[in-house]
Amino acid sequence: MDRRPMFLAALLAVSIVVTTLAVPTLVSARPAYEIPVTNVDNGATLDAVDGERWDQAPSAGVSLSSSGAAVPGGDNSTIDEVRVASARTDERLYIRLSWDDPTRDTSADNVRQFADAVAIQVPVNESARPPIAMGSTDNQVNVWYWSGLNDSQELLAGGPGTTTTLDDRNLESDATYRDGRWQVVLSRPLDGAGDNRTSFSAEQDVDAAVAVWNGSDMERSGAKATSEWHYLALGPGPQGPPYEMILWLVAGLGIVFTTLVTIEGVRRTRGE
């Protein structure tokens, strides 16, 4: 028997198993809908979008689609993905959002001008998932909102059209626009300190949804691109089934099996 095909098949099998184990950790073996949260000791470089700590923080691509709200343009949004990363210290939660937008809109000084904006919504009561469209009366949401007018606001909402600003401004923001891409960092103390404010703990994942407005498309209010519910992976785990790892393994074993069958076929044809 020729040893070469068997050797190659073995090599292939080994490399597939190695890849199966290594690649997912390189790419991201996260469950769907997870927004990873990195624990850091010191938030010093997290409050700026360019902070070096952000380089090491993994992020998730969150897909967006039109909110479909009953306002003109409610089913016509233009931004389809936002990358979200998050980090926390013992005191603060930081969220960095970035998305492609070829036009930088930072003014609302003309009647027809609207500013780009982004928002992340979390339930006031972290243990219940509110309706995605701004929560409801008995299941409210907190919204961290940043707009190109360079203001950020913490809002409370209990259904569409009910957003109200929360007075005490704990929310801090930083933003840059570079090469057709917005990067925005929002941060707030973990402790909500007060009624109607979400408190974050290390005990529990927290639902989160994102919205992006493109000002040059005259997007505002319900005319926006929104995500489904994701979650901030604040809790200790378990982190859900590692779908990607399983898929890689199944695919890898499939390849090995096919290869072996082919080799065997060739061998038999040759009458070995």
Place this chain on the structure above:
Amino acid sequence: MSQAGNGTEVGLADGIDHQVAMVMDLNKCIGCQTCTIACKTNWTDGGGREYMYWNNVETKPGSGYPRDWEEMGGGWDEEGEERTPGELQNKEEYGRAWNFNHEQVMYEGSDEPLRPMEQPDWGPNFDEDEGAGEYPNSYYFYLPRICNHCTHPSCVEACPRSALYKREEDGIVLVDQDRCRGYRYCVEGCPYRKVYYNAMKKTSEKCIFCYPRIEGEGPEGEVMPPSCAEDCPPQLRLVGYLDDEEGPIHKLVNEHEVAVRLHPEYRTEPNVYYIPPFAPPQHSESGESIESERIPRSYLEELFGPDVHEALNTIERERAKVERGEESEVMEMLTTTDTADQYRLEVFD
């Protein structure tokens, strides 16, 4: 709907106790803009309101303010149920503020006449007195406009935050400045373009029917008519409640039907009504009067809808009565100089 004394129906919005209203007699307007300035000095003097005219007076035929507002959409469909989407206008369509050479002329001794520094190309009533028609039968008239405090206001419906609302006690339409987040759906939703966006405050603002004045918030707690009405030299505005059966507004609108709505086809049911304009008949080349109306009825119908015909016919009949020495309640109401009759202030008290 409430039933008036003689059986005519007065349409009030649901849940509204009374409805403020105004009748403006277009035959008296001299285009002096006193009303515009009265309003401006009271309410829209600064702070992002420089370009706003809650009250404006435009020349018709003409493009108006903002330019070509009649073509921008908004209001309701034919059934009055679905809003028809409008578009947001540009700043240019309101007209930019012009800078004048005051400095040079007044302080630096320049001989130049006082004039805008750059060539102006548009502004409120830029086409003043242009009108239409050929000499010797050209024509125009002035059209003063405020928010109509509509019975079925599309601005209110357009706001996803319910920041605009119709006051229960008198139907005045207001913008809650705390709720408004500057989305401007109301600006494009009002077919009369009578909501304005304040870019400094990032909220919408509009005519408030001088509610502090009619509520007696003025000096000595006196109830006063809206400024635009009180300051008008020819006193062409009647002010009161539409549903005040003793008042001239109810009589002119509902009983005699001589006061009509501007663009009723927008179906917001405005509560500002107009006595349509008359003009002398046309002249022949040799200067003789000929049997032909100077302001084409078709044009008036475009502005005021088909009811304008009956309104004009009625007024003509009533005028003829007076000429024959007979009494005419309509002409009495339209020619009174007694401000107590013109402003039914007691209804606001």
